[in-house]
Amino acid sequence: MDFVEALKERMDEIASACTACGKCFTACPMTEPVGIASAEPTGVLHGMIDLLRGGEGTDEAVRWGAACSSSGLCVEACDYGVDPRMLVRLANYARLQRIGGAAVKSNAMKSFRAMAKTVRIVSRLQLPKAEIDRLQPATGVRVMTSTPDVALYTGCNIHKTPHILVLCLDVLERIGVTYQVIGGTSACCGVNQFRAGDGETSGRAGLSTLTQIQAIGAQRKVSWCPSCQSQFDEIIIPNYEKMTQDTSFHLQPFYEYLEERLELLRPHFKKTVNKTVALNERPGLPGVTRAVKNILQAIPGIKLVELDVPRVGLMVNYLTVTPKFKDQLREKEFRAAADAGVTTLATVFHACHRELCHYEKDVSFEIINVMEIIGESMGLHAEDIYKRIKMMDDINHMIDGCRELIAEHNLDIDEARDILLADQLAAKPLQGEFMEQEEHS
Template structure:
């Protein structure tokens, strides 16, 4: 059995097990946002099953599947052993394959190359070569002479916000954990290819990365990126197990790993951090949210504030499918944070940080990543260069700021300008009025 065959078998199993009760549809936070909340839940699920089996489904089923933001709030609703999020992902995969046919491979390659180019350029606009090499070693490079405690699988897009990754590695070193980094575009999880309907290339990429991680034989395999974590948990690992009958491979989210090391972390939290912190929460990986709160709870001086706002999506960029809904959620969160008098809105993941950090100049609180708070209490610091650049007025000022690194990495200034311009314009301005930071 190859990867595509395993994937199709999985799809058939879910289609056969779903009784179309519709409970997962009722639990979904996106139905109102896309205007199908009045649809009959059972009918929508019958449509999803039809899509899984290669049919056209229904308009509501297609619309619902396309709006999935991987919130995971449906996870506990099924009484028949189905992961509803997996059902939706496989239905989208089947629909895109049916819709695009032979074009899926070209579309997948285009998507991956676009992502890879952006990661490469944005990371190199921030760091010199020797720091890039620390965060993204070449494939096959051995960092540890012996088997490390941890393989730290970074994924790709965290390299756009490298200060987060620097702090992760510094924390591991300070608690005495040896590690080897695997990540960047040479260690792809296959999610871009899967979203484009190219199961073959997605499987080849994900299984190659799985093999790279296995070869290091670390005690624990730790991941940073929630997209990579979900791709491995829901797509790569289950089908790897079908192919090989090997059930020994797993990935653990980084924050959950740190939570298990609290006894080592606690004495290192020497500096009091007097901040009222609200989390930019995402519900897709609930264990991560729990872990982050437990870690922050032992940092002296931190007061954690719970905001009464909706929690939606795996990361902020997952909400791009509904731009107005995304903007409204962000502004509700900003308003609630301002009303609560927080000093700090802390992002958990890198994509959320990229999309929110530059709004710091328009609100009454700072916007930092959780790793910056952890680092501050431990006496560790890495400059958020991404935020500093993104908060600049005008792309030419950004290019001028990065001119030395553009030369060092032999980047094309026009290509860098285009990427910065696209990134700068991707964020919508605030609609409401918020206090300027003092």
Template structure:
């Protein structure tokens, strides 16, 4: 059995298991933003099942599948043990494959290459070659004879904010664990190809990365990126089990690993962090949010504040399909944080940090990643160069700031300028009464 056959079998299984009751649709936060909030839930689910069976479905089902932000509220809503998030993702894959036909491979290649170029350029405008090689070790590298305690799978796009990954490795090391890193575009989870409807290439990429991680032989296999975690949990690992019968492979989200070893971590959290902190939460992996809150509450003198605001999306960029909704959620969160008098809004994931960090100059609080707070309590720091660049008003100022690294890495200035411009425009400046120039 190959990967494509495994995908088809799983789609058939989901289609047979779904009762089309519609409760998952009712729990979804994206139906209104997608313009299908008034649709009849059972009719939409009938279309989802039709898509899974290789047919055209209906317009509402296609809209819902396209709008899925992987928030995960649908999972608890299902009374029949079906994972609706996976089901809808598979329906979107089937719809894209049917619609684009022979174009899927070209679309997948274009999507992957755009990501790889962006990661290559942006990471090299922040780091020298030695650090890049540590964070993105090439496949087939020589390994020590003894397997490490931990393999740390970073994914691809996290390398745009490398200070986060550097801090993760510092924490793993300080806790007394040995580790090896797998990451960068040569260790792709296959999500870009999957979203383009190319199951064959997605499977080849994801299974290759699975082997890279597994061959390290570490006792614990950790992941950073929730998008990669979801792709492995819902697509790559179940298909691998169908193909091989092997059910032993699993990835553990990084923060859940830290919570599991909280006694060791707490011994390192010794320096006070006198900040009033709110969290930029994402509901897709609630166990990760729980773990992060537990860790923050272990930091001396840090005051944690809960914000009562709507949450959606696996990461911020998963809401791009509904830009108005995305902006509204961000404004509500910023207002709630300002009203609560926080000094700090902490992001959990890299994509959220990329899209929010530059608003720091426009709001009354700092915007940092939670790893920076952990590092501060440990006495460890890694500069957020990405935020420094993104807060610059002109791309030419970014180019000047990075001129030394631009030259050392032999990057094409025109290519770098185009990548920086595209990334700088990932989020629009925020307007609103709670936006302040002065910082608390």
């Protein structure tokens, strides 16, 4: 059995197991933003089942599948042991397979190459070669003379905000954990290809990376990226198990790994960090949210504040299909954080950090990553160069600030300019209502 055959078998199994009760549809936070909240839930689920079986589905089913933000709120709603998030992902994959034809592989390759190019350039606009090699060794692993405690799988896009990864490695070293890093575009989870409907290439990439992680020989296999974690948990590992009958491979989210070692961390929380912190929470991996809160509560001086705001998506970039909804959620969160008097809005994941950090100049609180708080208490620091660059208002200032690294890495300056400009254009200003409220507070 190959990967695509395993996918097909799983789609058939899920289609047969789903009763189309519609509870998952009712629990989904994306139905209203995409205009299908009034649809009959059972009818939508019958449409999803039809998609899984190679049919056209229904308009509402198609729109629901395309809008999935992987919040995971549907999972708890199911009484029948079906993973609705996986159902929706597989149904959308089946739709793309059916309508894409020969263009599927081309679209998947374009998506991956665009991502890889951006990761390569943005990371090199921030760090010299020696530091790049530490975070993403050219061989795919950090060479060690003995088996490490941890194989740390970073994924690709964290390299756009490398200070977060630097702090992850520094924290592991501080508590005496040995590791080998594997990640970057040479160790792809296959999520971009899968989203484009190319199961064959997605499987080849994900299974290759799984093999690379296994080859390190570490007992614990830890991942940073929630997109990669979801892709492995829902797509790669289940298919791998079908193909090999090997059920031993498991990836654990980084924050959950740290939470298990909280007693090792505590003695290193030597500095009091006087911050009132609200988390930029995402519900897709609830164990990560629990772990982050437990770790932060162990840091002297930290006061955690719960914001009464919607929690949607695996990361904020999963809401790109509904830009207005994404903007509204961000401004609700900023307003709630300001009203609560927080000093700090802490992002958990890298994509959320990329999209939010530059707004720090417009709000009454700092926007930093959780790893920066952990690092501060442990006496560790890594500059957030990404935020510094993104907060610049002028593209020429950005280029001037990166000119030495552009030369060191032999980057094309016009290509670097284009990528920085595109990234800066994504940094939309806050809406007037919030700004007026801030100016008068």
